[in-house]
Amino acid sequence: GDSVTQTEGQVALSEEDFLTIHCNYSASGYPALFWYVQYPGEGPQFLFRASRDKEKGSSRGFEATYDKGTTSFHLRKASVQESDSAVYYCALGETGNTGKLIFGLGTTLQVQP
Amino acid sequence: EAAVTQSPRNKVTVTGGNVTLSCRQTNSHNYMYWYRQDTGHGLRLIHYSYGAGNLQIGDVPDGYKATRTTQEDFFLLLELASPSQTSLYFCAGRDGDTEVFFGKGTRLTVV
Numbered sequence: 001g002d003s004v005t006q007t008e009g010q011v012a013l014s015e016e017d018f019l020t021i022h023c024n025y026s027a028s029g030y031p032a033l034f035w036y037v038q039y040p041g042e043g044p045q046f047l048f049r050a051s052r053d054k055e056k057g058s059s060r061g062f063e064a065t066y067d068k069g070t071t072s073f074h075l076r077k078a079s080v081q082e083s084d085s086a087v088y089y090c091a092l093g094e095t096g097n098t099g100k101l102i103f104g105l106g107t108t109l110q111v112q113p
Numbered sequence: 114e115a116a117v118t119q120s121p122r123n124k125v126t127v128t129g130g131n132v133t134l135s136c137r138q139t140n141s142h143n144y145m146y147w148y149r150q151d152t153g154h155g156l157r158l159i160h161y162s163y164g165a166g167n168l169q170i171g172d173v174p175d176g177y178k179a180t181r182t183t184q185e186d187f188f189l190l191l192e193l194a195s196p197s198q199t200s201l202y203f204c205a206g207r208d209g210d211t212e213v214f215f216g217k218g219t220r221l222t223v224v
Binding site: 034036041042043044045046049089091098099100101102103104105106 | 117143144146148153154155156157158161163169171203205207211212213214215216217218
């Protein structure tokens with residue numbers, strides 16, 4: 001079945017560092033891909049999505065580009081802030097119009113001031 | 114803005130107990146979901162539905178039932194709760210291929 005793999009379980013950075021969180025997917029066709037962010041005590045919040053090859057999604061300084069060739073949707077930010085500390089989830093919408101949304105295991109980002 | 118409201122926010126029950134978690138959404142989302150979140154496992158899909166009366170099996174359905182009584186209401190039922198079901202439960206709603214809106218979660222403890 002379809003799946004999402006996030007390589008990093010935890011990432012520790014200092015403010016103004018460059019962020020990359022890797023996300024690779026396994027699915028046929030062109031599934032919609034999403035990034036979500038979860039702050040402590042809250043539910044996950046939508047960051048952005050992309051659904052076509054080479055489409056870029058972006059929000060709040062974060063961005064990711066849909067790459068069908070490498071089946072990836074890596075999250076990047078040029079300069080992180082302490083307030084970006086959170087858990088980040090990559091997700092895909094299962095193909096075949098099932099409505100099923102599949103999440104990766106999440107990556108915990110800790111940014112030191 | 115869409116709203117997904119879960120109740121209760123916290124619940125403690127005993128092993129073998131009967132628990133119902135409630136979820137209501139106010140944006141007429143077609144799809145509604147129940148996830149559980151556990152350290153090391155991320156978000157795992159329990160059950161989901163694409164409309165009133167419909168139920169689809171998720172990835173970790175054992176020990177759970179669900180019912181979608183109306184377009185707005187989606188319930189998760191644990192009829193014989195076990196300690197392994199201690200978790201943080203999230204309900205979510207979605208239309209088609211758009212973003213998913215999550216509730217604030219219900220923390221369930223089975224003692």
